[in-house]
Amino acid sequence: MNKAIGPRFWLVLAFIAIYFIWGTTYLANLYALKAIPPFIISALRYLLAGLLLAVLAYSKDQVIPTGKQIRDLAISGVLMLVGGSGLVVVAEQYITSGSAAVIVATEPFWFVLLDQPRWKLYFSDKKIIAGLLLGFAGIILFTQFSPASTSHEGQSANQLLGTVIVLAGAVLWVGGTLFASRRIKPGSYTLWHTTIQLLAAGLFATFLALVNGEWNGFAWQAVSMQAWGGLAFLIIFGSLIAYLAFAWLVTIQPPAIVSTHTYINPLIAVLIGWMAAGEQVTGLQLIALTVVLTGVVLTQLSKTQVGS
Template identity: 35%
Template sequence: MATRSNNLMVILAFLAIYIIWGSTYMLNKIAVAEIAPFLLAGIRFTIAGLLIFVLAKLMGHSLKITKKQLVNTIIAGFLFLTFGNGLAVWALQYVDSSFVALEISAQPLIVLLMMWALQGKKISSMSLIGIALGIAGIFILASQNELVTSEGALIGFFVVLLAMLSWAYGSLFVGKADLPQNYFINTGYQMLVGGLMLFIASFALQEPISAPENWSGKVVFSVVALIIFGSIIAFTSFNFLLTKVSPEKVATNTYINPIVAIILGWYFLDEKITGTTIIAAIVLLTGVFFINSGKTLKLPKKSRRRWV
C-alpha cells in the first residue's frame, strides 16, 4: 500500500511540474494585461515566500539561517526572481506566452555555454550537437515576420535572453553557494527577498499601482494560481521528485512545459501557432534533448531550478 501511495505521489508531482509550470506563461500573460510586470512578480513571490514560512513553522522547521546564507539567498533571489523572472514577465507585454515558453526552453544551452566560458567545462559531442540545434532553433524562432514587424516584440525577445543569462548564472552560483539545506526554507527566503526587490524595482520604474479590487476575475484567478500552484505546489513537487527519481527524468519538464504553454496559449489566448513556430519547437527541443544527454550539464541538485 505504501508503494502504491508513493507511486501516486510521484505521478501527481510530475503532473504538477508538467502542467502547472507549463501554464505559468499563460497565467502571467493574463495578469500582466492589468498589473505592471515587476509589481505582479513582486506580489506573487512575496506572498508565496511568506506562505512558505508559515507552512515551514507549522511543520516545525526553524527559519534561522547564517548571515552568509542570507547574503547568498539575496543574490540568488535577485538573479532568479528580481532580474530573471521580472524581465520574462515584462517581455510578456509584447510577445505571446507560447513564444516566451519556447525561447526559455533553450535555457540548458545558455547554462552549458556559461559553464564552458566561466568554469572551463568540456563540452561533449552530444552537447555540441545540441548547441548547434539550439542556436538554429533560436534563429528560426526569431526570424518570424510577426516578431520583426510587431512593435516591441524584438525587444521582448532580447529581454528574455537577458533573463535566461541571469537564470543561467544563478544556476552556477547556487551550485557552489552556502545556502540553507532545507529546500523549503531556502525557497522561502529567495522568494521573499526576490519579491521585495521586485517591489523596489517597480517603485523605481514608477510602475502604475493596480489595486486588487480593480482586477478582473480572470486576473485574480491567475495571481492566486501563480502564488499557490506555480510558486509553492509545483516547486515542492519538483524537489520531491529529485528525492524519488533520477534528475534526468525530472528534467523532462524542459520538453513538456513549452508544449503545454503553446497549447494553452492557443486555446485560451488565441495565440497563433505558425509552421515556423512548430519547426523552431522541434529543432529547439531536439537540441535540448542532446544537451541534457551530455554529462557536462549535470549540475548539483540544488541548482536545478526554474523560476517562471
C-alpha cells in the same frame, strides 16, 4: 513527505508539477498583465507565496538557515525569480506566452555556457556542441517565423525586444541556479530555503516596481477578476506548488534530469496559448520549435550530464 504513500508517488507528482503547471504559468502571466504591471505581479506573487510558506515552515518547526545561507538564498532567489521568471512577465508585454516558453527552453544551453569549471568536459562532447548550435538556430528561426502582431489586450508586439528580455531572464535563472548549487549543501533543504528565496524576490520586485513607477496610479479596485485569477494561479500553483516541487527535486535528482521540464513546458505553453487565448501558431513556428527541442534533447542525452 507522507511516507505511507511512498517516495515514488511524490516524485511523480513533483515532475507533473514542473512539467505541466509551469507550462501553464505563461498564459497566467498574460491574464495578470491585463490589469497589473509586471514587477507588481512579481512582487505580489512572491511576497504572498513566501508569507504562506513561512507559516507552513514555522508550523513544522524546521531549522532556520544560518546568516550566510540566508544571504546566498536571497541572492539566488532574486536572480532566479526576479531576473528569471520576472523578466519573462516583462517580455510577455511584447510576445506571446508560447514564444516566451520556447525561448526559456534555451536554459540547458546556458548551463553549458555559464558552467565554466566544466567547459572542458562539455565542449569535448559532440552531442552538446550539436545541441547548442541547433537550439540557438531554432530560436532564431522561431523569432523570424513569429506573427508580426499579437492579439492580447495591453500587448505591444515587438518580437525582438521580447526575445532579448527572455534570453536575459534565462541567463539569470541559470546563474542563480548555479550560484545556489555551489553554496547550499546537498541534503540540507528545508521549507525555509524556498521561503527565503521567495521573500527576497518579492522585496526586490517591490523595489523595482517603485523605481519603475509602477505603483504610481496603480488602482487595486480597477483590477479585473480575470487578472486577479491569473495572479492567484501564479501564487498558488506557480510558486507554492511547482517551485516548491522544483526546489525539492534538485536536492534528490540530477539537475540534468530535473531540467527536462524545459522541453515539456514549451509544448504545454504553445498548446494552452492556442486553445485558451487564440495565440497564432504557424507551421514554420512548429518546425522551429522542433529544432529547439531537438537541440535541448541532444544536450540532455549526451554522456556528459549538463548541470550535474
